[in-house]
Amino acid sequence: MRIGVIAIQGDVEEHIASFRKALGERRERGQVIRIDRKGVIPSCDAVVIPGGESTTIGRLLEREGIADEIRGSRDVPIFATCAGLVLLAKHGDEQVMRTGQPLLGLMDITVNRNAFGRQRESFEAELSLSFLDRPYNAVFIRAPAITEAGSRVEVLGTYDNLIVAARQGKMLALAFHPELTDDTRIHHYFLDII
Amino acid sequence: MQLEKLRHGTELLKRGFAKMQKGGVIMDVTSPEEAVIAEKAGAVAVMALHAVPADIRRAGGVARMADPKVIEDIIDAVTIPVMAKARIGHFVEAQILEAIGVDMIDESEVLTPADEAYHIDKTKFTVPFVCGARDLGEAMRRINEGAAMIRTKGEAGTGDVKEAVRHMRQITGVIRELKGKSREELALAARKIEAPAELVAETAELQRLPVVNFAAGGIATPADAALMMQLGADGVFVGSGIFKAENPAIMAAAIVEAVNNYDNPHVLAGISKGLGGAMRGIDIRTLAQQEVLQTRGW
Numbered sequence: 471m472r473i474g475v476i477a478i479q480g481d482v483e484e485h486i487a488s489f490r491k492a493l494g495e496r497r498e499r500g501q502v503i504r505i506d507r508k509g510v511i512p513s514c515d516a517v518v519i520p521g522g523e524s525t526t527i528g529r530l531l532e533r534e535g536i537a538d539e540i541r542g543s544r545d546v547p548i549f550a551t552c553a554g555l556v557l558l559a560k561h562g563d564e565q566v567m568r569t570g571q572p573l574l575g576l577m578d579i580t581v582n583r584n585a586f587g588r589q590r591e592s593f594e595a596e597l598s599l600s601f602l603d604r605p606y607n608a609v610f611i612r613a614p615a616i617t618e619a620g621s622r623v624e625v626l627g628t629y630d631n632l633i634v635a636a637r638q639g640k641m642l643a644l645a646f647h648p649e650l651t652d653d654t655r656i657h658h659y660f661l662d663i664i
Numbered sequence: 665m666q667l668e669k670l671r672h673g674t675e676l677l678k679r680g681f682a683k684m685q686k687g688g689v690i691m692d693v694t695s696p697e698e699a700v701i702a703e704k705a706g707a708v709a710v711m712a713l714h715a716v717p718a719d720i721r722r723a724g725g726v727a728r729m730a731d732p733k734v735i736e737d738i739i740d741a742v743t744i745p746v747m748a749k750a751r752i753g754h755f756v757e758a759q760i761l762e763a764i765g766v767d768m769i770d771e772s773e774v775l776t777p778a779d780e781a782y783h784i785d786k787t788k789f790t791v792p793f794v795c796g797a798r799d800l801g802e803a804m805r806r807i808n809e810g811a812a813m814i815r816t817k818g819e820a821g822t823g824d825v826k827e828a829v830r831h832m833r834q835i836t837g838v839i840r841e842l843k844g845k846s847r848e849e850l851a852l853a854a855r856k857i858e859a860p861a862e863l864v865a866e867t868a869e870l871q872r873l874p875v876v877n878f879a880a881g882g883i884a885t886p887a888d889a890a891l892m893m894q895l896g897a898d899g900v901f902v903g904s905g906i907f908k909a910e911n912p913a914i915m916a917a918a919i920v921e922a923v924n925n926y927d928n929p930h931v932l933a934g935i936s937k938g939l940g941g942a943m944r945g946i947d948i949r950t951l952a953q954q955e956v957l958q959t960r961g962w
């Protein structure tokens with residue numbers, strides 16, 4: 471098992487640490503590596519798109535040629551948080567469109583880039599997710615939300631009537647940051663999908 | 665809404681916000697137009713100011729928080745986070761910045777300090793703070809006051825990177841020296857640098873600051889930015905270096921790319937070609953004592 475974390479910008483180290491922790495808990499052999507250039511994606515069994523600034527990550531993914539590699543590897547499982555969720559989307563809100571931000575366009579969703587407001591409004595909350603038996607302490611930082619989802623998208627969790635966790639095939643999109651807490655239940659759910 | 669379970673302004677949210685900036689470039693801007701150029705170039709955030717440090721230095725007088733109207737216009741112009749500076753100890757400027765929706769406050773030595781004894785009690789705010797530091801003790805004291813992010817002070821507005829280098833080397837070097845020390849040795853080290861023992865012990869264990877650590881103060885070229893990254897910075901602030909350059913849009917994009925490829929000299933060579941002039945700059949050794957900004961704060 472080889473998991474690659476897109477290492478362009480954002481909380482890359484936190485993602486690497488939490489996947490290593492989850493693999494350790496399962497006593498599963500696996501490598502978690504950084505993807506900082508073209509040519510690494512084809513050797514990965516799963517790809518993580520971290521939190522960060524989606525405009526920055528999106529632009530550099532295109533410039534480095536990594537974006538097309540992700541688009542080209544159709545069935546690769548993807549774990550995307552916050553900025554990663556924005557990048558997975560097919561459509562953005564008016565804010566996203568205005569910045570001319572390149573999207574990967576892999577998931578049939580429309581996103582609102584800062585659905586919950588500015589940093590002042592960032593929050594932690596107990597979130598119910600359809601695949602977990604107990605609530606999850608979710609950390610939302612200037613978080614996006616999914617405002618429209620296609621028929622192939624399975625909604626896994628909502629907050630304040632907005633979709634904040636969803637799955638399409640082997641792609642998992644989260645508006646919050648499970649990599650910032652010690653709770654690896656969502657990582658295990660994803661590792662089961664792979 | 666599940667209001668009763670909702671928590672704002674926690675340490676996790678503040679430090680988490682800073683973590684999302686890692687590997688990025690935060691650019692000083694003075695207008696919505698400049699903010700849009702910064703965003704298009706790939707900045708992770710902008711720092712809204714009434715004048716860049718090089719101009720603040722030239723103007724002299726008392727430097728204060730920027731006009732909230734200018735900051736609001738910048739907030740409206742971009743989707744990336746907007747930061748702004750408050751004077752050291754001026755908690756009311758900080759309250760105003762929080763009220764208008766600034767995403768992070770820089771309690772900054774670039775502005776004229778408002779308090780000679782106390783920095784702002786940053787734990788009282790919902791929004792996170794970044795603070796400058798010249799050494800590990802100063803960084804620890806700021807974190808203890810609630811700073812969610814540290815940056816080197818460097819010497820702002822000079823385009824001379826040597827002070828930022830000095831501060832980054834000081835912080836990372838002292839952290840390395842803490843490695844392997846016993847509890848009582850760590851307590852003694854903490855006392856010597858006037859820092860809380862618990863924080864010093866945590867830093868020794870992590871072998872890095874417990875918060876995100878950026879470089880700032882004098883970064884003017886892609887090579888400067890890559891230098892700071894190789895010295896261990898989590899990202900960089902570029903102040904006057906962009907909008908005092910001959911071609912700001914090109915310089916901004918080049919510095920973003922340099923931070924992304926900081927350990928690849930071949931890519932850096934390509935990025936550094938044909939950028940036009942960098943900011944002219946001032947050799948720090950020619951500054952009079954009262955012109956030095958980094959000695960503000962403690």
